[in-house]
Amino acid sequence: MVSMLSIIEAKKNKAPLDETQIQFWVDGVVNESIPLYQSASLLMAIRLNGMTFEESWLLTKAMTASGDRLHYDQHPIVVDKHSTGGVGDKVTLVLAPLVAACGVPVAMLSGRALGFTGGTIDKLESLDGVQCELPEPTLMKMMDEVGWVNAQPSSRIAPADRALYALRDVTGTVDSIPLITASIMSKKLAGGATHLCLDVKCGSSAFMKTESSASELAHALCRVGELGGVKVGGVISRMSEPLGFAIGNYLELWEAVQYLKSWPQSPLASLIEALAIRMLLMYDPSISDPRAQLMNAIDRGAALESLKRYLAFCGGKKTAVQHLVEDDLGWGNARPVLAPKDGYVDTIDGHGLALDALALGAGRMTKEDRIDPMAGFMLRVGIGDRVEKGDPLMHVFGDRAGDADPLLLGRHFGIIPQARPATSLILASVDP
Numbered sequence: 001m002v003s004m005l006s007i008i009e010a011k012k013n014k015a016p017l018d019e020t021q022i023q024f025w026v027d028g029v030v031n032e033s034i035p036l037y038q039s040a041s042l043l044m045a046i047r048l049n050g051m052t053f054e055e056s057w058l059l060t061k062a063m064t065a066s067g068d069r070l071h072y073d074q075h076p077i078v079v080d081k082h083s084t085g086g087v088g089d090k091v092t093l094v095l096a097p098l099v100a101a102c103g104v105p106v107a108m109l110s111g112r113a114l115g116f117t118g119g120t121i122d123k124l125e126s127l128d129g130v131q132c133e134l135p136e137p138t139l140m141k142m143m144d145e146v147g148w149v150n151a152q153p154s155s156r157i158a159p160a161d162r163a164l165y166a167l168r169d170v171t172g173t174v175d176s177i178p179l180i181t182a183s184i185m186s187k188k189l190a191g192g193a194t195h196l197c198l199d200v201k202c203g204s205s206a207f208m209k210t211e212s213s214a215s216e217l218a219h220a221l222c223r224v225g226e227l228g229g230v231k232v233g234g235v236i237s238r239m240s241e242p243l244g245f246a247i248g249n250y251l252e253l254w255e256a257v258q259y260l261k262s263w264p265q266s267p268l269a270s271l272i273e274a275l276a277i278r279m280l281l282m283y284d285p286s287i288s289d290p291r292a293q294l295m296n297a298i299d300r301g302a303a304l305e306s307l308k309r310y311l312a313f314c315g316g317k318k319t320a321v322q323h324l325v326e327d328d329l330g331w332g333n334a335r336p337v338l339a340p341k342d343g344y345v346d347t348i349d350g351h352g353l354a355l356d357a358l359a360l361g362a363g364r365m366t367k368e369d370r371i372d373p374m375a376g377f378m379l380r381v382g383i384g385d386r387v388e389k390g391d392p393l394m395h396v397f398g399d400r401a402g403d404a405d406p407l408l409l410g411r412h413f414g415i416i417p418q419a420r421p422a423t424s425l426i427l428a429s430v431d432p
């Protein structure tokens with residue numbers, strides 16, 4: 001007879017778990033018949049002793065089947081994107097409307113901010129009226145009317161992951177490739193897409209610190225996708241500085257709008273282009289010039305319209321959407337952080353900035369905390385830029401901007417006498 005104790009003992013002794021054992025555990029997590037301390041013990045045994053690829057796949061399968069699975073039946077191809085997360089990561093806010101404006105159905109499920117990590121849902125909901133927690137039938141309607149879906153998953157999508165992720169978060173068991181694989185892919189398989197474009201981050205403030213561990217995770221995600229019937233490919237990208245200039249919910253939404261309006265050239269634009277091109281080719285491999293299609297969607301205003309349509313569908317007030325598109329951010333009320341010396345910007349500590357933005361109200365320390373949508377930073381410089389002493393490095397926004405200490409904030413910028421050669425954000429491509 002299977003028991004939770006025998007499963008823990010097996011993993012403690014490095015034996016692979018079989019389908020019956022994994023199913024027993026996942027069922028017990030969802031119906032709460034297994035105490036959290038036993039799941040915590042098994043998670044730590046997995047974290048320390050690993051899982052074979054077969055076990056990771058069986059866990060993904062059981063976690064996916066623990067809840068509902070979305071189906072966009074009228075669309076034979078639906079494309080999703082997953083990023084393992086980064087400071088200032090507003091890629092989804094640009095990518096989804098851009099790709100959808102080229103006629104590709106896009107379906108994504110996104111999360112909220114907790115700790116220093118940002119959440120796409122909080123960024124979208126920073127606009128007055130927008131509400132992204134929607135029931136499943138509304139998502140089908142959203143796909144029909146908007147052309148793309150992004151929403152907070154209901155508690156019926158992969159409930160086993162919801163319970164296990166919360167436990168991993170407080171038991172030091174997040175950083176396990178088989179567990180990350182099952183966690184990500186169970187939500188992706190349940191989310192209803194047929195194709196998944198990955199942006200696996202690697203660097204000091206990412207889950208994966210080295211390119212080789214990022215590559216290992218990316219390949220596990222591809223293999224699990226293949227078994228689950230979802231084609232997966234993408235890129236591995238560098239995550240050692242904030243993505244783009246804005247850090248903070250409304251500020252990031254505002255920056256996304258600037259990309260959809262005029263496509264400024266930047267490392268972030270290159271990353272979004274690489275992902276968008278992959279998504280277009282996943283939808284139709286015969287497209288001969290995907291970049292031209294993307295730029296055409298920007299130039300004729302279709303990409304921006306697509307975001308506006310989405311925000312209106314989710315309840316965004318007409319005046320708020322209009323204001324977002326025309327907003328100049330009122331720089332006069334923001335607090336500048338000035339360069340302490342002449343030189344070239346060599347490093348920007350994204351993790352440090354994210355923690356300070358959190359302290360100013362841009363995120364939540366606990367699930368119940370209220371976010372100040374305007375709180376955050378707008379960087380005025382990027383890596384490699386020349387600065388003179390007294391030039392603004394960034395501006396601080398939000399109700400509590402007055403609490404910020406500009407001198408301390410300035411320490412997140414490394415300034416050196418000579419510029420170093422620029423490096424691309426993209427480190428490698430990931431092919432199925």
Ligand code: URA
Nearest residue numbers: 174179180181183184
């Ligand atoms: N993101 C997830 O959804 N799950 C993990 O385990 C890690 C990152």
